[in-house]
Amino acid sequence: LMAAAQDSLYLGFDFSTQQLKVVAIDGDLNVVHQNHVLFDSELPEFRTQGGVQLHADRLTVTSPVLMWVKALDLLLDKMRRAEFDFSRVRALSGSGQQHGSVYWRRGASETLNQLDPDQSLYQQLQVCVFSVLDSPVWMDSSSSQQCQDLQAAAGGALRLAEITGSRAYERFTGNQIAKLRQNRLEEFQDTERISLVSSFAASLFLGGYAAIDYSDGSGMNLLDIRSRTWSEICLEATAPHLDRLLGAPLPPTSVLGPVSSYFVRRCGFSESCRVVAFTGDNPASLAGMRLQQGDIAVSLGTSDTVFLWIQQPRPALEGHVFCNPVDWQEYMALLCFKNGSLTRERVRNECTGGSWEVFSAALRETPLGNNGNIGFYFDTMEITPPAVGVHRFDSDDTEVSSVSPQVEVRALVEGQFLSRRLHAERLGYSIIPGTRVLATGGASSNKEILQVLSDVFNAPVYTIDLSNSTCLGSAYRALHGNTLTVLPLILLILQQYCSSASVLIISPDYCDLKKGKKENLVKEVKEKRWNKEKKRAPEADP
Numbered sequence: 192l193m194a195a196a197q198d199s200l201y202l203g204f205d206f207s208t209q210q211l212k213v214v215a216i217d218g219d220l221n222v223v224h225q226n227h228v229l230f231d232s233e234l235p236e237f238r239t240q241g242g243v244q245l246h247a248d249r250l251t252v253t254s255p256v257l258m259w260v261k262a263l264d265l266l267l268d269k270m271r272r273a274e275f276d277f278s279r280v281r282a283l284s285g286s287g288q289q290h291g292s293v294y295w296r297r298g299a300s301e302t303l304n305q306l307d308p309d310q311s312l313y314q315q316l317q318v319c320v321f322s323v324l325d326s327p328v329w330m331d332s333s334s335s336q337q338c339q340d341l342q343a344a345a346g347g348a349l350r351l352a353e354i355t356g357s358r359a360y361e362r363f364t365g366n367q368i369a370k371l372r373q374n375r376l377e378e379f380q381d382t383e384r385i386s387l388v389s390s391f392a393a394s395l396f397l398g399g400y401a402a403i404d405y406s407d408g409s410g411m412n413l414l415d416i417r418s419r420t421w422s423e424i425c426l427e428a429t430a431p432h433l434d435r436l437l438g439a440p441l442p443p444t445s446v447l448g449p450v451s452s453y454f455v456r457r458c459g460f461s462e463s464c465r466v467v468a469f470t471g472d473n474p475a476s477l478a479g480m481r482l483q484q485g486d487i488a489v490s491l492g493t494s495d496t497v498f499l500w501i502q503q504p505r506p507a508l509e510g511h512v513f514c515n516p517v518d519w520q521e522y523m524a525l526l527c528f529k530n531g532s533l534t535r536e537r538v539r540n541e542c543t544g545g546s547w548e549v550f551s552a553a554l555r556e557t558p559l560g561n562n563g564n565i566g567f568y569f570d571t572m573e574i575t576p577p578a579v580g581v582h583r584f585d586s587d588d589t590e591v592s593s594v595s596p597q598v599e600v601r602a603l604v605e606g607q608f609l610s611r612r613l614h615a616e617r618l619g620y621s622i623i624p625g626t627r628v629l630a631t632g633g634a635s636s637n638k639e640i641l642q643v644l645s646d647v648f649n650a651p652v653y654t655i656d657l658s659n660s661t662c663l664g665s666a667y668r669a670l671h672g673n674t675l676t677v678l679p680l681i682l683l684i685l686q687q688y689c690s691s692a693s694v695l696i697i698s699p700d701y702c703d704l705k706k707g708k709k710e711n712l713v714k715e716v717k718e719k720r721w722n723k724e725k726k727r728a729p730e731a732d733p
């Protein structure tokens with residue numbers, strides 16, 4: 192039995208904004224394979240920038256659903272070429288960028304369940320399977336009217352937040368569905384099922400429609416986060432009989448069924464390989480990190496997010512409360528910032544010749560506090576706070592139109608992290624002795640950026656070896672889901688590694704990047720610059 196456990200592999204996929212990634216772990220939780228497909232460069236025929244298409248109104252943002260399908264074909268090809276042994280996979284799970292939606296045309300479920308293993312997914316799904324080809328994604332901010340309507344129907348923004356964990360947000364799926372129904376009725380009427388990006392990806396592996404899990408389902412403005420059922424008021428206000436199109440939500444730890452015969456025959460998966468519910472990328476990331484009481488996770492992916500494990504939901508007008516992906520009776524709080532990595536890349540391109548090395552050198556060579564200079568860089572309409580434009584201030588608090596490239600780099604990164612801290616504190620989070628900041632996502636591989644994070648939060652920052660806790664979290668979830676049903680032995684192995692916070696978390700050897708505090712330096716940033724952000728950043732409009 193021990194040998195069987197060692198032989199077993201678990202896969203975690205992540206359909207995120209800019210790429211599709213996969214991580215495989217063995218029964219001892221070692222990472223044995225990693226791979227990815229970058230949408231812009233490896234699938235240029237879909238003409239995306241950063242994985243998305245910005246429409247002429249500059250508010251609508253979508254991604255081609257067939258790009259995600261073709262990316263999966265390509266990823267599986269790459270894994271085959273790397274001689275990955277699919278027959279050893281006992282279970283798989285995954286995640287998707289949150290809030291995005293996929294619209295399956297009438298009759299699509301039959302196509303899904305009768306796929307021919309001699310053809311790619313793309314060949315078979317490209318015609319007549321999706322009623323909407325351009326899937327709305329989390330960067331969209333075009334559904335303001337629908338947000339107002341939903342809040343009015345629910346009895347106000349706070350009442351809606353009390354039910355669904357968030358006031359109405361434009362990117363939240365319910366508001367996108369309402370917009371689609373109002374503007375493209377024919378396509379809407381031709382739809383037999385609506386998936387999130389996560390449950391869409393799970394559906395491909397299952398060969399049938401996968402349930403939406405409670406955790407990713409909390410990002411729709413449709414789920415009652417306490418009863419974990421669709422809220423009647425929200426369904427009614429969004430589209431009649433919407434529950435039929437959504438299917439019933441399920442716990443994020445659910446085993447949905449075996450992988451479809453298509454994957455068995457095409458890739459050599461075992462017939463007994465299980466598909467564990469897919470969830471949102473931030474919830475999956477929470478599962479991939481060892482969060483303890485008082486810890487704060489900062490994800491530096493396409494978006495920057497800040498999240499916490501919380502026991503009791505206290506929804507507010509800013510931020511979100513989601514059902515917890517590990518212990519679904521608990522919760523997680525999340526803040527999302529749209530101007531994250533893409534804004535850092537833009538400033539890198541303009542100020543440091545497109546080089547992260549030079550960008551990092553600028554951070555090393557400028558003092559904490561930036562001699563009083565700071566900036567707020569909202570290249571596109573920000574989510575937290577809802578503000579747009581670039582605003583730079585010198586040490587006299589005077590708005591200036593430019594600063595030197597080195598100063599600009601530090602003004603950007605300090606401004607971003609001050610904002611992350613300020614809004615986290617507004618959410619009720621306090622930084623106390625012992626607080627650890629756990630960093631993940633693409634930019635967490637940059638030590639100089641993490642140094643600024645540590646200085647601004649006045650706390651040590653930890654990372655896991657893999658900057659990609661989302662995929663790892665999905666692989667752990669696959670293992671966990673499988674363990675619950677068939678392999679108690681693996682649970683024992685898991686428990687050896689587990690923290691008290693959750694049975695899913697396996698010790699990933701956090702490397703301590705920086706112990707010890709920089710009180711005096713932080714004071715300057717905190718007291719002086721802090722007030723500046725409070726003054727300047729426009730308040731969220733409830």
Ligand SMILES: Nc1ncnc2c1ncn2[C@@H]1O[C@H](COP(=O)(O)OP(=O)(O)O)[C@@H](O)[C@H]1O
Nearest residue numbers: 207208209210492493532536547632633634637
């Ligand atoms: N050395 C680096 N320094 C700063 N940022 C980096 C570095 N390497 C990668 N990144 C950033 O990581 C981002 C991708 O992060 P990732 O977590 O993979 O995003 P997503 O999951 O949303 O696709 C890129 O947009 C890039 O800006």
Ligand SMILES: O=C(CO)[C@@H](O)[C@H](O)COP(=O)(O)O
Nearest residue numbers: 207208289329492493494527
């Ligand atoms: O909208 C949110 C969270 O509410 C985003 O965090 C998306 O989930 C996209 O994630 P990344 O691709 O940036 O990881």
